[in-house]
Amino acid sequence: MRTLAIESSCDETAAAVVENGTKILSSVLASSSDIHQKTGGVIPEVAAREQVGYIIPVVQEALQENKLETIDALAVTVGPGLIGSLLVGVETTKALAFTWNKPIVPINHLVAHLYANWLDTSHKSPNTKHQSPLFPALCLVVSGGHTDMVLMQNHGKLKYLGGTRDDAAGECFDKTARLLGLAAYYGGPAIAAAANKFRMNNVQCIIKLPRPMMNSNNLEMSFSGLKTAVLREVEKLKTTKQLNDETINYLAYEIQEAITDVLVLKVIKAAGIYKPRTILLAGGVAANQRLREKLSLDIGHLSLDIKLLIPPPKLCTDNASYIASCAYFNYHPIPWSKITADPSLTIV
Ligand code: KG4
Numbered sequence: 001m002r003t004l005a006i007e008s009s010c011d012e013t014a015a016a017v018v019e020n021g022t023k024i025l026s027s028v029l030a031s032s033s034d035i036h037q038k039t040g041g042v043i044p045e046v047a048a049r050e051q052v053g054y055i056i057p058v059v060q061e062a063l064q065e066n067k068l069e070t071i072d073a074l075a076v077t078v079g080p081g082l083i084g085s086l087l088v089g090v091e092t093t094k095a096l097a098f099t100w101n102k103p104i105v106p107i108n109h110l111v112a113h114l115y116a117n118w119l120d121t122s123h124k125s126p127n128t129k130h131q132s133p134l135f136p137a138l139c140l141v142v143s144g145g146h147t148d149m150v151l152m153q154n155h156g157k158l159k160y161l162g163g164t165r166d167d168a169a170g171e172c173f174d175k176t177a178r179l180l181g182l183a184a185y186y187g188g189p190a191i192a193a194a195a196n197k198f199r200m201n202n203v204q205c206i207i208k209l210p211r212p213m214m215n216s217n218n219l220e221m222s223f224s225g226l227k228t229a230v231l232r233e234v235e236k237l238k239t240t241k242q243l244n245d246e247t248i249n250y251l252a253y254e255i256q257e258a259i260t261d262v263l264v265l266k267v268i269k270a271a272g273i274y275k276p277r278t279i280l281l282a283g284g285v286a287a288n289q290r291l292r293e294k295l296s297l298d299i300g301h302l303s304l305d306i307k308l309l310i311p312p313p314k315l316c317t318d319n320a321s322y323i324a325s326c327a328y329f330n331y332h333p334i335p336w337s338k339i340t341a342d343p344s345l346t347i348v
């Protein structure tokens with residue numbers, strides 16, 4: 001079965017064709033992030049207008065090597081996200097479903113992130129064999145707007161375990177990167193790069209940031225206090241004229257350590273309680289190398305037979321291939337006229 005999926009929840013416009021939920025036949029992405037870098041964040045109306053310009057060429061390109069007759073179903077992200085952006089993908093897919101007379105599956109972007117773990121990319125690295133997730137799977141979705149932990153008993157059977165009470169982990173990376181002047185928008189990779197410079201220089205870290213709720217007796221998290229602590233440190237360094245490349249790299253390192261310490265500890269805590277067969281990491285922050293290495297190290301230390309699965313970094317950040325995969329494994333088409341965008345959709 002071949003699915004053509006469309007994703008337009010924020011500032012990326014993406015389309016992909018995936019076979020049987022696992023094999024990517026094409027995946028195309030256009031992004032307006034350069035524009036948002038200039039304005040220091042996404043302006044929803046601007047993002048939506050860019051989506052309108054990109055959507056048809058992106059779909060056309062995704063279909064270039066996959067004839068329309070071979071497409072069995074369409075899938076589209078209906079939420080959560082920015083309403084203007086979502087509407088572009090949703091209304092376009094509805095129009096295509098009507099015109100082409102194809103079934104259409106509405107998809108939750110947060111659940112779909114997890115399906116990056118079902119995509120088989122082993123042909124790209126000959127010595128690796130793809131391992132499909134086994135249930136029950138403990139899942140952590142860490143994206144720009146959400147940080148959620150769920151237990152997946154089967155496809156479509158998700159139980160919410162915990163998550164952030166305020167800012168998402170990605171949001172914390174983004175906002176602190178802005179405070180440090182490292183990136184105006186989409187700061188995770190910038191924090192990671194600055195933190196690596198600090199690690200390479202191997203200097204002693206003199207600034208210690210809080211790990212909010214790390215030791216709370218539940219699976220809840222909080223990241224807004226961390227952002228405030230960084231703001232305070234930056235102001236202190238500015239008044240003493242010590243805000244320079246070295247102290248910025250220090251802070252970036254500590255931010256990355258603080259965020260990843262909390263995420264890893266909560267996953268390990270949940271693993272001890274629920275004893276899953278696999279742990280799935282997903283969402284843009286899952287591309288973070290430090291998170292990947294810390295989590296695999298700590299899971300290795302557990303005396304439990306649990307396999308950690310993390311998609312390749314390119315499949316962690318937004319794209320349409322995992323939307324298609326999610327639609328294949330949760331194939332519930334509904335009439336196109338009943339599909340609406342829902343910006344505030346939650347993971348369960
Ligand atoms: O899942 P995603 O692509 O979009 C949303 O659905 O939100 O996640 C984007 C988030 C941003 O906050 C971005 O800064 C973060 O993922 N991110 C990273 C890295 N790459 C992307 N955070 C830390 N380290 C990275 N390497």
Ligand code: ZN
Pocket residue numbers: 109113143144283284317318
């Ligand atoms: Zn996302």
